[in-house]
Amino acid sequence: MAEEVKLFGMWASPFSRRVELALKLKGIPYEYIEEDLSNKSSLLLQYNPVHKKVPLLVHKGKPVAESLVILEYIDETWKNNPLLPEDPYDRAMARFWAKFIDEKLLPTSARIGQSTGKEQEQVIEEVHHHLKTLENLLKGKEFFAGHSIGYMDIAANIFFWFYVNEEISETKVLTAQKYPTIYEWIKKLKNIDAVKECLVEKEKFHRFIISLREASKSK
Numbered sequence: 001m002a003e004e005v006k007l008f009g010m011w012a013s014p015f016s017r018r019v020e021l022a023l024k025l026k027g028i029p030y031e032y033i034e035e036d037l038s039n040k041s042s043l044l045l046q047y048n049p050v051h052k053k054v055p056l057l058v059h060k061g062k063p064v065a066e067s068l069v070i071l072e073y074i075d076e077t078w079k080n081n082p083l084l085p086e087d088p089y090d091r092a093m094a095r096f097w098a099k100f101i102d103e104k105l106l107p108t109s110a111r112i113g114q115s116t117g118k119e120q121e122q123v124i125e126e127v128h129h130h131l132k133t134l135e136n137l138l139k140g141k142e143f144f145a146g147h148s149i150g151y152m153d154i155a156a157n158i159f160f161w162f163y164v165n166e167e168i169s170e171t172k173v174l175t176a177q178k179y180p181t182i183y184e185w186i187k188k189l190k191n192i193d194a195v196k197e198c199l200v201e202k203e204k205f206h207r208f209i210i211s212l213r214e215a216s217k218s219k
């Protein structure tokens, strides 16, 4: 392989899928290495000693970690089909909202399953607040990036996991009634070939979530 691109990932990881999607949108050939996160490979630990997490991109022997950093690296290295907008202000905004997803929406959503009763109600309220912000941001647009899929849309792929997970959750947060624009966006994304190739199999994902829940109960 001329470019020697390797991606260490895990099938159920939305962060890994972000990177796969970017590589596919740009048509970059790569070798995919599936990690067993309960028994991480010595290569992953050697290449990503700080976080010890997937995804990890290795390009010509050099490792790059953290999905959003990897997306920027890919965009700067392979210039075709740009992911980030050209205008510096628009670029800053795309980065701002991707950070919002990782630093606000994701940590708050993760707390839904870790809480009960009144506390859980409050957490759900907070998640709705963040989702409404994103619903409003997307209103009137085809994609977060504008007319075609871009960096922010790739970062927001987390919604797929959210809504597949919801089918088997007691708490229904991301519903089509409350978030019609986000649902329309999901439909549009699912028509893109590169996205189709990155979608996880629903039943397999459900089984995975159930096994995670059971493992956390028995701790």
Ligand SMILES: N[C@@H](CCC(=O)N[C@@H](CS)C(=O)NCC(=O)O)C(=O)O
Pocket: 010, 012, 013, 014, 015, 037, 052, 053, 054, 055, 065, 066, 067, 068
């Ligand atoms: N901020 C990281 C998050 C990556 C992440 O949380 N990866 C998880 C899989 S979804 C992982 O590798 N977990 C293994 C561990 O925490 O030991 C990114 O954007 O790449």
